[in-house]
Amino acid sequence: MTLQGWLLIAAFVGILLALTKPVGLWLFALYEGRRTPLHTVFGPVERGFYRLAGIDPAQEQGWRRYAVHMLLFNLVLALFTYAVLRLQGWLPLNPMGFAGTSEHLAFNTAISFTTNTNWQSYAGESTLSNLSQMLGLAIHNFLSAATGIALAFALFRGFARRSATTIGSFWADMTRVTLYLMLPLCILYALFLIASGVPQTLAGSVDVTTLEGVKQTLALGPVASQEAIKMLGTNGGGFFNANSAHPFENPTALTNFVQMLSILVIGMGLTFTFGKAVGNTRQGWAILAAMLTIFLIGVTITYWQEAAGNPILHGIGATGGNMEGKEVRFGIAASALFSVVTTAASCGAVNAMHDSFTPLGGMVPLFNIQLGEVVVGGVGAGIYGFLLFAILAVFVAGLMVGRTPEYVGKKIEAREVKLAVLAIAVLPLVILGMTAIASVTQAGLAGPLNRGPHGFTEILYAFTSAVGNNGSAFVGLAANTLFYNGLLGVAMWIGRFFIIVPMLAIAGGLAAKSHTPETAGSFPTTGPLWTGLLIGIVLVVGGLTFLPSLALGPVADHLAMIHGQTF
Template sequence: MTMSGWGLILVFTALVALLARPLGQWLFALYDGRDTPLHRLLGPVERGFYRASGIDPAREQGWLAYGLHMLAFQVVLTLFTYAILRLQGVLPMNPRGLAGIGADGAMNTSIAFVTNTNWQWYAGESVLSNFSQMVGLTIHNFLSAATGIAIAFALFRGFARHEAKTVGNFWADCTRVTLYLLLPLCVVYALFLVACGVPQTFASLVEAHTLEGARQTIVLGPVASQEAIKMLGTNGGGFYNANSAHPFENPTALTNFVQMLSIFAIGSGLTWCFGRAVGNTRQGWAILCAMLILFVAGAGIAYWQEADGATLAMAGGHMEGKEVRFGIAASALFSAVTTAASCGAVNAMHDSFTAIGGLVPLFNMQLGEIVIGGVGSGIYGFLLFALLAVFVAGLMVGRTPEYVGKKIEAREVKLAVLAIAVLPLSILGFTALAAVLPAGLAGPLNKGPHGFSEILYAFSSATANNGSAFAGLSAGTPFYNGLLGVAMWVGRFFVIIPVLAIAGSLAAKRHTPATTGSFPTTGALWVGLLIGVILILGGLTFLPSLALGPIADQVSVLAHTAF
């Protein structure tokens, strides 16, 4: 461990906090339907879209209609992508003549990108054409991110409105977020990446001559445009199999740092946006503070384990699976960032981390990826825990729980528990199934605890809509494609529906002013309670599975026992 390594983690965390307000202000303008500086340029495009599609953006929807429209949109998008992947061989922009993808692989990939998971069982440069990458997949990087932010906006309105029957208009929210936030940011970001050396071309291949005199064929394509939204939208699906460890996706230490910042940028801004929406920005700062404390703790443990080469008798730290361009600190930090958010992009191979170093990204996902989290999904997932925390606080002071002016009653608590329970039911249930069936046991390349960790990581990643993997699992089989596809769908939409129901329930309530008996939800005590509830409810649920996987793996390393 070095001071520069710890400094990298602390500087990164400080910059994330500094980005919260400016991005939060922009997000609040979109949430509130206000004009931004881009409306003069892009307003006609927005209005033209509404006219062409017959949508009235001023006509708001109740939570049920909002959810049904959202689900219908996702089903259509899933079928659209499935068709593109299956028909890839006869579609244009396929200079290498790649064939269409099999039914189970196409199903898995279409669900992965619609749900913002971007799980990849394939090597992108070897399996997908430029058309499939751009039209089949990159489009979902925008729309899945916009959907997550739209759901967050609906929940914000539930807290902010009084005696209302509506929570917004799904189509208007998605359109505004895509048009005025994601697209402009990605244009600037993609140009920055091109300037740093990331390819952006329709050329198919380039041939390089190695120092040994051999020839190496390198695939090119529209990489920068996909890379930009991959990070900003917390998608994570890479153009190349090596993802952000590939020099064409992540060429320098500067691009590596900017990529990490971009993963957290919109998620941090949504915390400020929430505070502004409920009329008290201190609420947003309290949430961000709790998130960053959990994040720094996780990143610090990962860095400590990977840099402590003494445990594995490795002088200078544990460099297996890491890029020399980035080193241990930047690799450990990236692993914590990408799994605290539901991104899944990687600049190092998590399967090669130490046992406890690999436990950190696994645990981040099992918490529900609420430590900053995915765009939209992080903040609405965190607010579920906030409802349970204020319920616990209400029990302690003997009052009906209240949060940001709304009484939290049995309906909201039950819905929050239902949404939170989706993760352990899916992760542990599917992991148990894969750990006993022959088709599941054929996947791990390792035996013993580490092999179990590979299975547990896969279903944690799928259900939490992350998409990263312990690469030792051979998941491109009908069994894993099918089961992981179900886990991704469940982890996304079985959480969203209770969240929207909570939004509708809260919107219909009256505003309850704070009194001297109200539990304060902006100070250090509240932040501590939030962290405690998250670790107890979100973390201890998975302790037995972690004990069978990475913890047992660490014990075997210390005992010099091989499996």
């Protein structure tokens, strides 16, 4: 570890904290439906969408109607993308002449991008046309991200409103987030990336001759536009197979730093928005403090392990940190930081191969996802996931003080606790269940590149990433098969929507409750004690469930490494 590496990490966290309040205030304006300076430009577009769809944005919905509209919208988008991928060979903007994808790959990819997972069982530059990338995939990058933020707004209203029967309009929330947040930011971001050297063209490829005189054909396409929303929307799906390790997606140290910032900035801003929504910004800062504490612990462990390197290689004279699978232009510190950032959020973009990390260095990204990706988390999904843990934490606190638990003025009763447990339990049940199936079947065991604990980790990481809607891969798993495409597709759908529906039910129930004033007997939910309790609940409830599987995978792999054993 170096001083330069720690300064990079400190600068990253400092800039994010400085951006949290401004971004949170902008999101709060969208949450309230207030006019912004961008309404002059995009207001007519917004009204045009409503007229075209026959929607009254002022007509709010109860939680059931909100959930049904959201589910139907995402189902239609998934079917549309499936059709685009299957018919790719017949559609325009296909300069390389790619045929349509297989049934199981189209199914997996459509579900993947609909659920904001962006798991990729294919190499984008050799499988998908420009039209498929732009129309089939990038549309989801906007709308799945906007869906997540809209759902967070709905839960905020549940906590903020009193004796209400509605939690907002899904259509208005999603439209405003897309037009007044994601679209303008992505236009500016894409221009920055183009100026930095990221391609933006409808050409399929270009022939070049290297300095060594070798002729190569380099894949091109509309990369910058997709890269921008891939990061800001915590989508993560790369235009190229190497994702953000590819110089056409992430050419410089500056673009790498900006990409990391863009992954977390909206998620952090939403914590401030929550505080504003419930009338106490200290509530938002307390949540952010808990998130950042867990985040910094993960960064420290990963950086320490990757900087320490592999003792097996040290024994044969190859000293230094672990640079396997990392880009020289980024180095160990930036690669370790990126890995924690992208898995603390539900992004899944990578600038280094997690399969090549040291066992404990690779365990941190895996563990981040297993926590439910609530350590900042994806846009919207992170904060509403964390608030589910907050409901459990305040329930435990209520038991400690001997009274009905309360959180931001709402009594947390049996219904809310049961629904929160139901939503949180989805993750371990599906991850561990599907990992077990893949670990004992012939089709599942045909996937891992490695044997032993590392091969098991490749399987475990795949299902963790799918259910957690992250999308990053451990790289070693050959997943473009009927078995993995099918099972992972089901896992992604469950991991997204089987958490959302109970969460919306909680929002509807809370909105109908009256406000309970805080008294001397109330458990404080803004100080260090509350932050510590939140951290403990997230680590114990979210983490201990997976301890046996981690022991079989990365922990066993680490013990083998320090004893000089390879598989």
